[in-house]
Amino acid sequence: MKGNRRAVLWVLAALVCLCACSADGTSSTRHAVALVAKSTETEFWLSVFAGARAAATEYNLDLSIMGPETEEDYETQNRMVSEAAQTGAEAIVFSAIDYENNATAIDDAARSGVKIVAIDSSVDSQAVSTYIGTDNYAAGQMAAQAALDRVDGPLRVGIVNYDISSANGQERERGALDVFEQSGRSQVTAVINTLAQADYARRDTAALLKEHPQINVLLAFNEPTSVGAAQAVEELGLSEDVFLVGFDSNVSTVDGLQEGSVDALVVQNPYAMGYLGVESAYKLLSGQGGDLKPTVDTSTQVVDRENLFTMDSQKALFAFEQHMD
DSSP, X not given: OHHHHHHHHHHHHHHHHHHTBOTTSOBOOOOEEEEEOSOSSSHHHHHHHHHHHHHHHHTTOEEEEEOOSSTTOHHHHHHHHHHHHHXXXXXEEEOOSSTTTTHHHHHHXXXXXXXXXXXSSOOSXXXXXXXXXXXXXXXXXXXXXXXXXXXXXXXXXXXXXXXXXXXXXXXXXXXXXXXXXXXXXXXXXXXXXXXXXXXXXXXXXXXXXXXXXXXXXXXXXXXXXXXXXXXXXXXXXXXXXXXXXXXXXXXXXXXXXXXXXXXXXXXXXXXXXXXXXXXXXXXXXXXXXXXOOXXXXXXXXXXXXXXXXXXXXXXXXXXXXXXXX
16 A cells, blocks of 8 residues: 555656656746836837747746837836836846946846846846847947948048947947047047937937038937938938948838938847847746856848848848748
8 A cells, every 4th residue: 555655656746747847848937037128119129029029938938028118218117127026027138228327226126136137238237147139339340341341432420329328329339430430531520319219310310411511421320210310311312422321120221221311231130139138037047047158249230232132131131020920
């Protein structure tokens, strides 16, 4: 009788072990992860969310996604971080609007035991276990070099950047300025910071170009500013006179690339940022955090009219649609 009881107990224990593991060896325990983004509206962030959801499905995670209405509202981000920590998030995947002013909220969440992964734009916190995203300084260099390689003669440059407190935008600007300075044939005429919304970027870019008609190269450092800058170039009839290098993939800027208002795009990999960010959160929560690198550089490439229809460019430009199929 004792032997039969012992055998039953072994069977029950084996069933518990089987139920606790999925077919691929991952735990069936559903960890809670929150993704706090800069915004929830642009194609860039929709692609990030698609990657994040794919990883959450693969690793059996409860994923919540949130972000403010504008990419300047760091205070709402801070509230979202605090609420996520208070309502059970075990890890937060975070893209900081403000490198310094988001830090306290992240530190507070980390002190309560929440694991922190940074994507896209980092934050001034030692609690970040890994940063996943573009090498933004190198991306800025890439944008400047794209213009230098394609425009003959002296360059008179205007730069359209977004929030001055956002780490990734400032790193892109520094990279571009260094390359232009080293070139010996570039003069940066003006740098402006505008709201990361197309309408504001269009208005401010138009004012910039009217004030400085000598500008023949324009750089815009994220999706909304690129859309707005392209609209300003087109509305002012300057497509033949101003060489515009934008960032990211958007229907408007891809159309502009074909029609002439945009001349090159520095295309990031937001899907990978979302996927790897959530995957890293899972590793931290499942005891595999030792495998994480401090920084993971996702791929970036330049797309122009010459290579627009190559397979690599199409994959980069339309990654979101491909992963949704």
